[in-house]
Amino acid sequence: MKVAVFSTKPYDRKFLDQANTHHEIVYFDTRLEPKTASLAADFPAVCVFVNDNVGAETLQVLAEQGTRLVALRCTGFNNVDLETAFQLGIKVVRVEAYSPYSVAEHTVGLILMLNRKLYRAYNRVRDDNFTLDGLLGFDLHGCSVGILGTGKIGLIFAQIMAGFGCQLLGYDVYPNPEFAAIAQARYVDLPELFAQADIISLHCPLLPETHNIINAETISQMKDGVMLINTSRGKLVDTQAVIKGIRSGKVGYFGIDVYEEEDELFFADWSDRIIQDDTFQLLQSFPNVVITSHQAFFTKNALNNIFSTTIASISDFERGNPLKHELTL
Structure with missing residues (x-):
């Protein structure tokens, strides 16, 4: 499945590539927000981080382009408008625990x-x-x-x-x-x-x-x-x-x-x-x-867990399996 990954850094690419099994991943250095959401056209899934803007306007653009899954590679989800995602039929998953x-x-x-x-x-x-x-x-x-x-x-x-x-x-x-x-x-x-x-x-x-x-x-x-x-x-x-x-x-x-x-x-x-x-x-x-600049999570152990969990959720979505880490209202 095609996955658009936003706000990527070199360490994101390294650990996500290690965890990936078969998905087609395209990396974007830019943050996800309404004006950059068009980059995810025809991507069934997007992968985002804590500072990406996954509000109503962004979700509307994503939905119109065919995105059906937002995978947060983090625990916090206050940057996501869950109600709008639910209304648009977009599933949202996160990493509940990493390290x-x-x-x-x-x-x-x-x-x-x-x-x-x-x-x-x-x-x-x-x-x-x-x-x-x-x-x-x-x-x-x-x-x-x-x-x-x-x-x-x-x-x-x-x-x-x-x-x-x-x-x-x-x-x-x-x-x-x-x-x-x-x-x-x-x-x-x-x-x-x-x-x-x-x-x-x-x-x-x-x-x-x-x-x-x-x-x-x-x-x-x-x-x-x-x-x-x-x-x-x-x-x-x-x-x-x-x-x-x-x-x-x-x-x-x-x-x-x-x-x-x-x-x-x-x-x-x-x-x-x-x-x-x-x-x-x-x-x-x-x-x-x-x-310090939001680095508390930043250990090898945590990144391995974050990206293995993220890839597992994307794979479950692709196969129609239950999403263990899905966010609901």
């Missing part, structure tokens, strides 16, 4: 980077500066870590932090018995989590009820100097509210692998151009902020 360890471990990396100022220490030593002023951190042992979302990634993150000797405060509308079974873990309501946690890490999906769950009001409930970490979805966080919190000292550390307005920035090289996003530029200027 929850990759994201959980990256989250811990951000915490250590911020706490022990590893980014600053690395640059100092490269400049032959071996002083310790400004590098003071704190023991993670004994800290309270608030975890919003205790699914697969949140659970693994909790298990890692338990190994550091942290106390774990969890919040999830669907409590996970495996989280509750961790000796130093307990579920609390959000106000208690915000008030008690020294570190708060987001591992929940982006839904209408979680949009900007970190905002001026919730930040005001937090400890002074709290560490905020987001490796989930950018729009869980009101960035302007966090900036105000950083300036006031309420937010002592901010580590993110995702960003509210990342669509036009991430997965591209801007080193020779001027970034026009003043909010992002301001974030970069703070010494207590660490930003």
